Amino acid sequence: MIHNEVSPDLMKKSAVIFVxxxxxxxxxxxMTYEGxxxxxxxxxxxxxxxxxxxxxxxxxxxxxxxGLRVLSGYIADRTRRYWLITIAGYICNLLAVPxxxxxxxxxxAAVLIVLERTGKAIRTPARDAMLSHAGDRMGMGWGFxxxxxxxxxxxMMGPLLVAFVLYEKQGxxxxxxxxxxxxxxxxxxxxxxRRLYPHPQTLALPSTHLETTPFxxxxxxxxxxxxxxxAAGYADFPLIAYHFEKTKVLxxxxxxxxxxxxxxxxxxxxxxxxxLYDKIGFVILILVTLGxxxxxxxxxxxxxxxxxxxxxxxxxxxxxxxxxxxAAIVPMVPAEMRASAYGVFNAGxxxxxxxxxxxxxxxxxxxxPILVIFSVTIQxxxxxxxxxxxxxxx
Numbered sequence: 001m002i003h004n005e006v007s008p009d010l011m012k013k014s015a016v017i018f019v020x021x022x023x024x025x026x027x028x029x030x031m032t033y034e035g036x037x038x039x040x041x042x043x044x045x046x047x048x049x050x051x052x053x054x055x056x057x058x059x060x061x062x063x064x065x066x067g068l069r070v071l072s073g074y075i076a077d078r079t080r081r082y083w084l085i086t087i088a089g090y091i092c093n094l095l096a097v098p099x100x101x102x103x104x105x106x107x108x109a110a111v112l113i114v115l116e117r118t119g120k121a122i123r124t125p126a127r128d129a130m131l132s133h134a135g136d137r138m139g140m141g142w143g144f145x146x147x148x149x150x151x152x153x154x155x156m157m158g159p160l161l162v163a164f165v166l167y168e169k170q171g172x173x174x175x176x177x178x179x180x181x182x183x184x185x186x187x188x189x190x191x192x193x194r195r196l197y198p199h200p201q202t203l204a205l206p207s208t209h210l211e212t213t214p215f216x217x218x219x220x221x222x223x224x225x226x227x228x229x230x231a232a233g234y235a236d237f238p239l240i241a242y243h244f245e246k247t248k249v250l251x252x253x254x255x256x257x258x259x260x261x262x263x264x265x266x267x268x269x270x271x272x273x274x275x276l277y278d279k280i281g282f283v284i285l286i287l288v289t290l291g292x293x294x295x296x297x298x299x300x301x302x303x304x305x306x307x308x309x310x311x312x313x314x315x316x317x318x319x320x321x322x323x324x325x326x327a328a329i330v331p332m333v334p335a336e337m338r339a340s341a342y343g344v345f346n347a348g349x350x351x352x353x354x355x356x357x358x359x360x361x362x363x364x365x366x367x368x369p370i371l372v373i374f375s376v377t378i379q380x381x382x383x384x385x386x387x388x389x390x391x392x393x394x
Contacts, residue, residue, distance in 0.1 A: 011137055011203065012137050012138050014137075014197075014203060015133075015134035015135075015136075015137035015138045015143070015203045016134075016138055016146075017196075018134045018193065018196075018197050018200060018203060019131060019134045019135070019138065019143050019146050019147050020146070020150070021189060021192065021193040021196070021197075022127065022130070022131060022147060022190075022193055023146060023147045023149070023150030023151065024150060024189050025090070025186050025189045025190045025193065026147060026150055026151035026154060026186075027150045027151060027153050027154035027157075027186075028154060028182040028183070028185045028186035028189065029090065029093065029094060029154065029182070029183070029186040030151050030152070030153075030154030030155040030157075030158060031154040031155075031157050031158035031161065031179070031182040032094050032097050032158065032179045032182045032183040032186065033093060033094070033097055033116055033120070033158075034154065034155040034158040034159060035097075035157075035158030035159055035161055035162045035175070035179050035182075036097045036100065036116070036158075036162075036176060036179060038158070038159035038162055038163075039162055039166070039172060039175060040057075040058070040100075040109070040113055041054050041058070042172075043100070043109065043172045043176075044057065044106050044109055044110070044113075046172065047103070047104070047105060047106035047109055048105070048106050049106035049109075049110075053106065053110070057110045057113055057114070058113075059354065059358075060114060061113050061114045061116070061117040062117065062350065062354055063350075063351070063354055064114055064117050064118055064121060065117035065118070065120050065121045065350065066121065066346055066347050066349070066350025066351055066353075066354070067121070067347050067350070067351065068118060068121035068122065068347075069121050069124055069125050069342070069343040069344075069346040069347045069350075070340075070343045070344050070347045071343070072085060072089070072121055072122045072123075072124075072125050072126065072339075072343055073125030073126070073129075073339040073340045073341070073342050073343020073344065073346075074339075074340050074343060076125055076126040076129065076339035076340075076343075077129075077336060077337055077338070077339045077340045082126040082127075082129055082130050082200075082339065083126075083130075083194050083198070085122060085123065085126040086123045086126045086127045086130070086190070087123075087190060087191075087194065088119075088122060088123070089119045089120065089121070089122030089123020089124070089126070089127075090119065090123050090186065090187060090190055091119070091187065092115060092116075092118060092119030092122060093116055093118075093119025093120045093122075093123060094116075094119070094183035094186055094187065095183060096112045096113075096115040096116040096119065097112075097116060097176060097179050097180075097183060098176055098177055098179055098180035098183060099112050099176075100112050100113075100176040101172075101173045101174070101175075101176035101177040124342070124346060125339040125340070125342040125343040125346065126339050128326055128338070128339070128342045129338040129339040129342060130200040130201075131143060131144065131147055131200075131326075132204075132326075132329075132330045132335075132338050133200045133201050133202075133203045133204040133335070134200060134203045134204075135327060135330065136203070136204040136205050136330065137203050137204060137205055139274075139275075139278035140277070140278065140327040140328075140330050140331075141273070141274035141275065141276070141277025141278040141323070141324060141327045142274045142275055142277075142278050143274070143327070144270075144274060144323040144324070144326045144327040145270040145271050145272075145273060145274020145275065145277070145319075145323045145324075145327075146270075146271065146274065147323070148266075148267070148270035148274075148319065148322050148323040149267040149268070149270045149271045150267075151267075151322075152263050152264075152266040152267035152270065152319075152322075153263075153267050154182075155263045155266075156260050156263035156264055156267070158179070158182070159259070159260070160260065161178070161179075162175045162179075165178055201335065204335065217332060217333065218392070219332050219388075219389055219392040220329075220332045220333060220341065222385050222386075222388050222389050222392070223328065223329070223332065223345075223385075223386070223389045224344070224345060224348050225382075225385055226382040226383075226385030226386045226389065227321075227325055227345065227348070227349050227352075227382070228348050228349060228351075228352035229352070229378050229379065229381050229382035229385070230289055230321070230379050230382045231321070231349045231350070231352040231353035231356060232352045232353065232355060232356030232359075232378050233293065233296075233356055233374065233375040233376070233377075233378040233379040233382075234314075234317065234318075234321070234353060234356065234375070234379070235295075235296065235299070235314075235357065235360055235375060236353075236357045237259060237262070237314075239357065239360060239361060239364065240299055240300075240311070240314070241255050241258075241259070242364075243299070243300055243364070243368075244258070244307065249302075249303065249304055249307050250304065250307060250308075258307075258308060258311050261308070261311065261312070261315070262311050262312070262314060262315035262318070263315070264315075265312050265315035265316060265319070266315045266316075266318045266319045266322070267319070268319075269315065269316045269318075269319030269320070270319040270322065270323040273288065273316075273319055273320055273323060273324055274323055274324070274327070277324050277327060277328075281390075282328060282386075282389065282390040283390060284320075284324065285320060285324045285325070285328060285386065286383060286386050286387060286390065288316060288317060288320040288324070289317070289320070289379060289382065289383065289386065290380075290383065291313065291316070291317075292313050292314065292316055292317025292320065292379075293317075293375070293376050293379035293380060294310075294313055294376070295310045295311070295313040295314040295317065296310070296371070296372045296375035296376055297310075297372050297376065298310025298313065299311060299314065300368050300371060300372050301368065301369070301372060321349075325345075325349070326342070328389075329341055329342065329345060356378070359374070360374065360375065
């Protein structure tokens with residue numbers, strides 16, 4: 001397979017192929033579960049769930065999806081079974097979706113929705129640890145940016161596929177059943193990647209790190225807190241869509257179009273920002289955070305044009321969160337602890353986002369300007385911490 005004696009150019013090419021393979025896995029995986037997530041709310045309602053149940057299932061699923069990453073990352077590093085854990089997570093993550101076509105009661109659907117999020121929690125830290133080895137060879141920003149771009153392409157295609165099925169009046173069950181196709185394609189590509197790259201760590205450049213563990217590193221703690229503050233101020237798109245619907249700033253037709261635009265911008269931003277990260281370093285993450293925090297006043301206080309501009313800024317920020325923030329962790333921790341570091345980071349980021357979203361939902365009912373002030377302020381508070389991280393990295 002891959003050997004250290006191979007020329008650097010060939011090793012870099014192999015690293016790119018590995019990232020593209022896992023990126024295509026993510027593309028089809030995102031088609032599957034993002035397609036499903038675009039209709040799980042109304043599907044639960046059709047099966048008899050009320051609004052409180054829908055909100056609880058969605059929130060609990062996200063909480064599990066992020067919280068379990070601490071444990072899965074720790075297990076991945078302790079056992080070194082990165083592929084086994086990644087594959088098991090993808091099987092759980094993907095096959096739960098088409099099974100939704102077979103249920104006839106909301107609580108069975110709720111179990112499968114939470115199971116899907118559980119699968120994502122299981123596989124993400126181990127997969128990101130493997131990606132980091134390839135990123136080490138081809139450029140960390142470019143590696144994670146390329147993967148995220150492919151990932152978000154699937155996130156855009158999945159809801160459009162579901163929308164087409166519903167437009168043809170085939171119903172929710174047919175939509176979930178059709179999502180078995182991208183799920184199977186993702187698992188086939190994952191199997192191919194496993195056979196071609198059984199030991200992804202051989203892709204990495206030889207390197208050493210001063211820190212012995214991510215959990216006693218000051219730079220890692222600063223970074224985790226700073227990223228958590230950014231996450232707490234970042235509104236979920238359902239809240240943005242709720243605002244558009246309530247105020248009629250965007251019509252019902254334009255809301256899903258705006259989301260599709262956001263996913264496309266996210267993909268392009270991931271590619272561009274990944275390249276810039278490799279060229280100019282951590283400062284690009286700080287600059288993007290400063291610019292993207294302006295999405296809140298544009299989205300929640302602006303007219304049609306300003307609202308769409310805000311959605312684009314929101315998407316650029318998402319691209320940075322999902323690519324650069326993963327890339328930035330790598331030099332902070334030793335290679336043998338990366339899955340654990342990703343697990344803790346993802347859990348902290350997700351829980352902060354969840355708590356911030358709950359608070360912004362409450363603030364929305366009290367005062368939209370207060371919501372905007374909270375969103376912008378808490379993200380700006382993160383800037384000094386991110387600046388400290390940049391100084392430590394230098």
